[in-house]
Amino acid sequence: SDKIEDELEMTTVCHRPEGLEQLEAQTNFTKRELQVLYRGFKNECPSGVVNEETFKQIYAQFFPHGDASMYAHYLFNAFDTAQNGSVKFEDFVMALSILLRGTVHEKLRWTFNLYDLNKDGYINKEEMMDIVKAIYDMMGKYTYPVLKEDAPRQHVEVFFQKMDKNKDGVVTLDEFIESCQEDDNIMRSLQLFENVM
Amino acid sequence: MAAGVAAWLPFARAAAIGWMPVANCPMPLAPAEKNKRQDELIILNVSGRRFQTWRTTLERYPDTLLGSTEKEFFFNEDTKEYFFDRDPEVFRCILNFYRTGKLHYPRYECISAYDEELAFYGILPEIIGDCCYEEYKDRKRENAERLMDDNDSENNQEGSMPSLSFRQTMWRAFENPHTSTLALVFYYVTGFFIAVSVITNVVETVPCGTVPGNKELPCGERYAVAFFCLDTACVMIFTVEYLLRLFAAPSRYRFIRSVMSIIDVVAIMPYYIGLVMTNNEDVSGAFVTLRVFRVFRIFKFSRHSQGLRILGYTLKSCASELGFLLFSLTMAIIIFATVMFYAEKGSSASKFTSIPASFWYTIVTMTTLGYGDMVPKTIAGKIFGSICSLSGVLVIALPVPVIVSNFSRIYHQNQRADKRRAQKKARLARIRVAKTGSSNAYLHSKRNGLLNEALELTGSTDDEQHMTKGTSLIESQHHHLLHCLEKTTGLSYLVDDPLLSVRTSTIKNHEFIDEQLFEQNCMESSMQNYPSSRSPSLSSHHGLATSCCSRRHKKSTHLPNCSVPATRLRSMQELSTIHIQCSEQPSLTTSRSSLNMKSDDGLRPNCKSAQITTAIISIPTPPALTPEGESRPPPGSPGRAVPSAANVVKVSAL
Numbered sequence: 001s002d003k004i005e006d007e008l009e010m011t012t013v014c015h016r017p018e019g020l021e022q023l024e025a026q027t028n029f030t031k032r033e034l035q036v037l038y039r040g041f042k043n044e045c046p047s048g049v050v051n052e053e054t055f056k057q058i059y060a061q062f063f064p065h066g067d068a069s070m071y072a073h074y075l076f077n078a079f080d081t082a083q084n085g086s087v088k089f090e091d092f093v094m095a096l097s098i099l100l101r102g103t104v105h106e107k108l109r110w111t112f113n114l115y116d117l118n119k120d121g122y123i124n125k126e127e128m129m130d131i132v133k134a135i136y137d138m139m140g141k142y143t144y145p146v147l148k149e150d151a152p153r154q155h156v157e158v159f160f161q162k163m164d165k166n167k168d169g170v171v172t173l174d175e176f177i178e179s180c181q182e183d184d185n186i187m188r189s190l191q192l193f194e195n196v197m
Numbered sequence: 198m199a200a201g202v203a204a205w206l207p208f209a210r211a212a213a214i215g216w217m218p219v220a221n222c223p224m225p226l227a228p229a230e231k232n233k234r235q236d237e238l239i240i241l242n243v244s245g246r247r248f249q250t251w252r253t254t255l256e257r258y259p260d261t262l263l264g265s266t267e268k269e270f271f272f273n274e275d276t277k278e279y280f281f282d283r284d285p286e287v288f289r290c291i292l293n294f295y296r297t298g299k300l301h302y303p304r305y306e307c308i309s310a311y312d313e314e315l316a317f318y319g320i321l322p323e324i325i326g327d328c329c330y331e332e333y334k335d336r337k338r339e340n341a342e343r344l345m346d347d348n349d350s351e352n353n354q355e356g357s358m359p360s361l362s363f364r365q366t367m368w369r370a371f372e373n374p375h376t377s378t379l380a381l382v383f384y385y386v387t388g389f390f391i392a393v394s395v396i397t398n399v400v401e402t403v404p405c406g407t408v409p410g411n412k413e414l415p416c417g418e419r420y421a422v423a424f425f426c427l428d429t430a431c432v433m434i435f436t437v438e439y440l441l442r443l444f445a446a447p448s449r450y451r452f453i454r455s456v457m458s459i460i461d462v463v464a465i466m467p468y469y470i471g472l473v474m475t476n477n478e479d480v481s482g483a484f485v486t487l488r489v490f491r492v493f494r495i496f497k498f499s500r501h502s503q504g505l506r507i508l509g510y511t512l513k514s515c516a517s518e519l520g521f522l523l524f525s526l527t528m529a530i531i532i533f534a535t536v537m538f539y540a541e542k543g544s545s546a547s548k549f550t551s552i553p554a555s556f557w558y559t560i561v562t563m564t565t566l567g568y569g570d571m572v573p574k575t576i577a578g579k580i581f582g583s584i585c586s587l588s589g590v591l592v593i594a595l596p597v598p599v600i601v602s603n604f605s606r607i608y609h610q611n612q613r614a615d616k617r618r619a620q621k622k623a624r625l626a627r628i629r630v631a632k633t634g635s636s637n638a639y640l641h642s643k644r645n646g647l648l649n650e651a652l653e654l655t656g657s658t659d660d661e662q663h664m665t666k667g668t669s670l671i672e673s674q675h676h677h678l679l680h681c682l683e684k685t686t687g688l689s690y691l692v693d694d695p696l697l698s699v700r701t702s703t704i705k706n707h708e709f710i711d712e713q714l715f716e717q718n719c720m721e722s723s724m725q726n727y728p729s730s731r732s733p734s735l736s737s738h739h740g741l742a743t744s745c746c747s748r749r750h751k752k753s754t755h756l757p758n759c760s761v762p763a764t765r766l767r768s769m770q771e772l773s774t775i776h777i778q779c780s781e782q783p784s785l786t787t788s789r790s791s792l793n794m795k796s797d798d799g800l801r802p803n804c805k806s807a808q809i810t811t812a813i814i815s816i817p818t819p820p821a822l823t824p825e826g827e828s829r830p831p832p833g834s835p836g837r838a839v840p841s842a843a844n845v846v847k848v849s850a851l
Contacts, residue, residue, distance in 0.1 A: 036236065040204025062209045062678060064632045065690065075212050092208070099211035107214060114215045135216055136686050143688040151687075158221060180218055189217040189224040192681070193210050 015048035017089040027093055028101035034093065041089055049086040052076050066140035074134060078114040100193060107190050108177045122170040123163075128156045203257055203671045210674060213681050220685035228673035240278035241292070246285040247278070254295050259669045261319040263295065287314040299326035308336040323627055331620060367445035384501070387438055391497045394431040397424060398491050432468040435461065435494075456509075457500060464494040511604045518600045526563070529592050533559045533585045540578040547574065558582075563589025636690055639676045 017023065017038070024031055042048065044058055052073065059072040079087045079095050098106045113119070117127045132152045139147070163171045163179040171179075180186045217224070239255070241248040241263075258264040273280045281288070287306060291314065294300040302311065302325055315322055325333050361369070370380035401417030401424055417424050439461045446452035467487040499505035512519070534555035541549040548571045549555045558571040562585045573582045683689045 032236075036204075037207070040207075043204060058205050059209060059212075062206070062675060063682070064635055071215075075215065078215075096208060096211050099214050100207070108218075111215055111218055115218075131215075132219060135219060135682070136688075138682060139686055139688050139690070143686075143690060145688065147688060155219065155221075155686075159219060163218075176218070185220070185223045186217055189220065189681075190214060192217075192224055192227050193214065195227065195229075 015088055017048070023090065023093060026090075027097035029093065029097055037093060037096070038089060041092060049088050050092070051086050055079075055087065063138045063140075065142065066138040068138045070130070070134035070137055074114060074117065074131060077117070078110070104181070104187065104190060105177065108180050109173065112173050112176045122172055123176070124170045125156055125160065128159060128171075129153065132156050132159075206671055206674055206678075210678050213678055216681065216685040220681075222684050222687065224684050225677065225680045227677050228670070241288075242273075242276070242278045242280045243283055243285045243288040244281070246288075248288065248292055250292060250295065256669065257295060257298075257671075258320075263291075263318060265319075267319070283317065284310070284314060287311060291315075291318050291320065294320065294324075300324050300329075301326055302329035302333040304332060308333070308340050312337075323623075327624070330624075331616065334616070334620065364445050365447075367441065368447060371442055371445060383438075387434065388498070388501050390431050390434045391494055391501075393427065394435075394491070394494050397427050397431070398488075398494075428468060431494075432465050435465045435497075439465070457497075460493055460496045460499075463490055464497060467491055515600060515604060522597075522600065525592060529563065529588065530556055530559045533563070533581070533588075536581050537573060537578060537585070540581050541573055541575055544574045544578070549573075549578075559585060562586045564593060565589060638672065639679050640690065642673065642676045643680065 020031055020034060023029075023034055027034070029037070041050075044050075045054060050058075055076045056069050056072040059075065060068045062068070076087065077083070079091055081091055081094075095110070098110050102110070112123070115123045115127060115131050117130060129152060132155050136147060136152055160169075160171070162183070163176055165175045165179065180190075236251050236253050238249050239252050241250070255263045255268075262268055268279055271279045271281055286303075287310070290301055290303060300320065300322075312322065322333065369376055370383065374380045374384035402415050404413040405416040405419060406414070439458070442458070442461075443449060443452060452458055467490050470487055499509065531552075534552050537558060538549050538552045538555045541547045541555075549558065555571075558573075560566075561568050561571075562582060565586060567586075573579050679690070
């Protein structure tokens with residue numbers, strides 16, 4: 001019975017974000033946009049913080065046919081800058097500010113951070129494999145053409161060929177940014193979600 | 198997708214930036230947000246009670262009254278609010294549905310009134326949340342039964358059944374005696390004969406009168422012939438009934454295994470066995486025993502009595518409790534019998550000769566019968582005997598209410614378990630439908646989306662009404678997200694319905710660097726190994742069959758290049774257009790460039806399995822096109838694909 005009471009206590013943890021003005025100053029959103037974001041955030045997470053389970057559940061709702069849990073896990077780690085297992089509204093909105101309103105440099109750095117699973121400053125092939133497999137998992141089983149066994153590996157090879165300039169087997173942040181800036185597709189697709197808010 | 202989560206769509210789309218460096222192909226364009234207006238509060242006046250909510254809250258469910266433009270019919274210009282002349286209490290639940298995504302059913306509400314309100318606001322009852330769904334279904338079923346009873350009593354004399362086979366009508370007559378008078382007659386006749394048979398068996402053994410010789414004869418032997426005739430008649434009726442049931446049963450194997458049929462068989466078997474066996478002295482003893490089984494005929498009454506059936510069923514389901522009662526009784530009997538035996542061992546002429554002999558005393562005492570044929574004589578025996586009778590009351594009285602309450606509990610539990618099982622099946626079906634619905638919606642919109650974009654390219658406003666009914670902004674954004682995922686991985690969603698499987702995207706106005714480089718990129722990223730014989734201007738991805746939809750959209754398709762000025766076209770490199778050609782016009786293919794011929798190769802004569810291949814083409818000059826007319830390919834331009842007649846839908850995919 002002690003455990004149950006502990007659990008009840010944990011669920012009543014509440015977190016209130018900083019004031020609207022501070023957030024407006026720190027991010028690239030207007031007050032109205034922050035209001036809309038917060039209302040949506042609070043609706044799904046009334047306690048004010050998202051834990052990884054809720055995060056995965058929310059993200060999985062957008063991909064009903066596949067398994068979005070791994071990618072959501074990596075996303076969560078990227079959002080959770082303090083690495084304490086919960087994402088507050090401030091973290092959430094900072095990341096969104098970078099992704100939707102940031103400069104290309106900032107976006108690329110955020111993406112690099114997402115790919116760098118162990119946060120050591122280098123992307124190696126294993127990390128990339130995990131990311132690519134997580135993305136493929138989101139498609140689910142029923143796809144056309146049917147996913148081949150070595151498709152993720154090939155995808156990773158292509159990626160490394162493009163990104164790894166000095167062919168040392170890892171991709172550093174500078175290599176990453178440089179290679180992405182050379183690729184028009186990527187540049188264009190980074191601007192894709194400008195008008196999301 | 199739950200409405201509340203729609204608010205997180207911006208986040209999911211932003212997170213998609215994480216796919217971009219991994220993707221090898223360009224992404225489709227994001228849907229434009231037409232009519233983007235600031236969120237505003239709208240006032241809903243329901244019979245005088247004012248509710249206020251954000252407009253976007255209501256727009257989460259565009260296929261309901263409040264979420265669609267239907268609510269404009271209720272807009273009051275003077276007061277600038279939406280007025281509904283409906284029940285405000287139920288409206289509270291409905292508005293909460295928009296807010297939280299869960300529809301609740303208040304217990305105090307009348308089920309038909311609630312249903313009416315749901316129908317008015319265009320909300321399907323199936324989305325009632327799990328917390329209230331069981332209650333809702335129960336009430337609905339009760340209501341339906343009540344309505345059905347009313348209807349039945351109204352048109353009781355209708356009797357116009359849909360044409361059932363003779364066998365089915367017979368089975369119905371057997372199972373429900375109230376369906377026709379013949380069935381009712383049959384029901385009563387069999388009941389009467391069961392009663393006659395049972396009474397016969399009983400009266401057979403009554404001694405009636407003496408025969409000279411001072412011997413009391415039972416009636417059965419005195420009027421042997423009469424009883425034999427009666428018995429024969431009853432058995433004949435029962436046999437005929439059994440055979441008729443066997444004939445009419447929908448599943449004979451299951452019928453044979455059912456309890457009632459076994460009772461029937463056991464009831465009539467002794468007679469036939471008796472017929473077969475002659476008056477053989479050896480087996481007559483066994484024959485007499487067989488007659489005992491005739492008493493089973495009384496169980497045939499259970500077909501006539503609902504209560505008996507329920508009792509039998511609950512006994513069966515209460516078997517463990519009964520077993521426990523028996524076990525504890527056995528324990529107590531053994532204990533007390535042992536004690537009494539040793540206590541009475543000393544006394545002379547004691548009836549307690551052995552422990553099993555003491556069982557009888559213990560049972561009689563514990564059930565407070567007390568026949569008195571076995572009585573303890575020693576003091577110790579009397580003490581233990583009184584303890585035995587006291588504990589007997591306890592041991593027997595305690596489990597009985599438990600069993601009784603178990604009866605009702607198990608009975609209700611069984612009902613609830615069936616309900617829950619049906620609800621679970623329905624819930625799973627709902628989830629499945631929602632899932633496939635969302636992916637079907639996505640594929641639908643892909644197919645429609647390309648047409649919309651094609652129409653937008655032409656820039657002609659009068660084609661606006663040709664555009665299919667727009668999906669909501671949230672849906673289009675969600676679909677765009679899924680589309681980006683497809684692009685990133687180079688795969689596409691597959692759904693069983695071939696009509697809906699199409700990979701599409703249109704790329705317009707992109708200044709691509711170099712056709713060759715782009716080809717190379719796509720060649721590298723292609724997941725299949727394509728025959729190398731294809732020309733380098735082809736980067737083929739196998740698409741899915743979709744030709745039938747192209748046929749349907751024949752009339753409304755405007756080809757992108759129609760009214761676009763030449764200069765624009767020249768700078769526009771239309772990349773990788775797919776031609777879906779129906780087999781109706783095979784002749785067109787021969788005059789085309791290799792691209793089209795390749796695409797025709799993939800075509801089957803049957804439209805349904807047409808394959809789509811892609812190609813990179815550049816269109817330096819605008820071809821002379823009309824939507825319905827044929828077109829001639831401009832001579833001498835290699836690798837140019839010319840969208841042709843109306844039954845070719847230009848779908849570009851990469």
